[in-house]
Amino acid sequence: MATYLRGWLGYFGDCQTPSVLLDLEAWLRRRLRSVVWKxxxxxxxxFRELRKRGVSKDLAAQTAGSPHGSLAHREIxxxxxxxxxxxxxxxxxPAMVVRS
Structure with a gap:
């Protein structure tokens, strides 16, 4: 995926609306978090992975036991x-927009 994104950014990266790229980057990271959760x-x-990553015990238990699955992961x-x-x-x- 990184190779694909680098090529895509080489073509579209120099745009006049970096906010569009920021929104796309945020969406992509949300989807990747959902894939990891799945x-x-x-x-x-x-629960074990969330605790390993520093999430509090209560929040990890609440999220892991949620029937909403990866949707609840957004709250974390x-x-x-x-x-x-x-x-x-x-x-x-890669980052889609180089922040100054």
Missing amino acids: QWKRGRTG ARSEPALPNAYFATLGL
Whole structure:
């Protein structure tokens, strides 16, 4: 995916509306967080992984036990950095807009 994004950014990256790229980047990271959450499959695994990433015990238990699954994971993204942008950067995902 990183190779595809680099090529796409090479073509579209120099645009006059960086806010569009910021919105696209935010959407992409939300989808990737959802995919990671789905890979954990079970609530028990989700709880363990969230705790490993520094989420409080109560919030991890509430999210892992939620029937909404990856939708509930969005609440964690707002309150505590379970899967921060730096995590995806270490995996090689490029930033869409270079922030000054």
